[in-house]
Amino acid sequence: MLKFDDVSLKYGSFLALDRVSLHAGKGELVVLLGANGAGKSSLFLTASGIHRAAGGSITWEGRELVGSKPSAIVQAGVVQCPEGRKLFPQMSVRKNLELGAYVHRRDPGPSRQTLEEVLELFPILREKQHDPAGSLSGGQQQMVAIGRAMMGRPRVLLLDEPSLGLAPLVIKQMFEVIQRINQAGTTVLLAEQNAYAALRIAHRAYVLESGRIVREGLPGELLADDSIRRAYIGA
Numbered sequence: 001m002l003k004f005d006d007v008s009l010k011y012g013s014f015l016a017l018d019r020v021s022l023h024a025g026k027g028e029l030v031v032l033l034g035a036n037g038a039g040k041s042s043l044f045l046t047a048s049g050i051h052r053a054a055g056g057s058i059t060w061e062g063r064e065l066v067g068s069k070p071s072a073i074v075q076a077g078v079v080q081c082p083e084g085r086k087l088f089p090q091m092s093v094r095k096n097l098e099l100g101a102y103v104h105r106r107d108p109g110p111s112r113q114t115l116e117e118v119l120e121l122f123p124i125l126r127e128k129q130h131d132p133a134g135s136l137s138g139g140q141q142q143m144v145a146i147g148r149a150m151m152g153r154p155r156v157l158l159l160d161e162p163s164l165g166l167a168p169l170v171i172k173q174m175f176e177v178i179q180r181i182n183q184a185g186t187t188v189l190l191a192e193q194n195a196y197a198a199l200r201i202a203h204r205a206y207v208l209e210s211g212r213i214v215r216e217g218l219p220g221e222l223l224a225d226d227s228i229r230r231a232y233i234g235a
């Protein structure tokens with residue numbers, strides 16, 4: 001289980017996360033809804049060891065992550081797919097994917113198998129593996145970003161707004177793949193503003209507002225909630 005207990009984060013004097021508590025159980029697909037600036041990325045960057053929590057604890061299978069190095073956190077199985085993809089556009093698709101296995105460089109054997117699994121999950125990336133990542137469409141670039149995270153062999157995957165800037169049909173396919181990754185055994189914490197698509201594949205969800213968890217519940221409960229619909233679905 002990945003567990004956040006009373007996690008706070010400050011940027012200078014600005015409190016970006018205010019005693020956030022949430023968890024994702026083994027095998028769960030948990031969605032974190034929140035508008036622009038709610039603190040979703042801040043939460044992920046804190047879990048990944050990029051930012052250091054000002055208070056509280058983040059544990060993965062009982063092990064404290066606050067204070068651990070980002071590379072150690074990936075090695076422990078907690079891998080982030082960052083917002084905005086953050087690819088190396090001039091490098092080939094394949095090189096971008098291989099970079100995700102950097103933390104496993106002392107044990108490269110299994111990475112070839114993982115690469116094969118990623119190319120099976122995203123067949124278009126096999127075709128385009130020698131093309132520069134920057135030449136791909138937005139949806140394909142998002143596949144590279146998710147594939148690169150998979151190369152880190154996540155046991156829990158932190159997905160930060162994978163649908164950002166993608167067309168509706170591409171979003172649908174993206175969420176189907178995320179569901180498949182989860183069904184194959186990877187725990188997923190998915191930050192999204194696209195509430196409708198995200199809640200359709202979620203087991204549970206939380207709503208983050210101004211650094212605080214203001215709601216949690218089952219997808220059906222949140223989809224039926226008028227204030228949630230108004231804020232995130234526009235109906």
Ligand SMILES: Nc1ncnc2c1ncn2[C@@H]1O[C@H](COP(=O)(O)OP(=O)(O)OP(=O)(O)O)[C@@H](O)[C@H]1O
Nearest residue numbers: 011014016034035036037038039040041042043083
């Ligand atoms: N490095 C930083 N320094 C100062 N303030 C920051 C920094 N990063 C984020 N913030 C602020 O912290 C708050 C939360 O930002 P964050 O990026 O975590 O939100 P988000 O939910 O991921 O938003 P979005 O949907 O736009 O990605 C915002 O008010 C933002 O301006």
Ligand SMILES: [Mg+2]
Nearest residue numbers: 040041042083
């Ligand atoms: Mg963000």
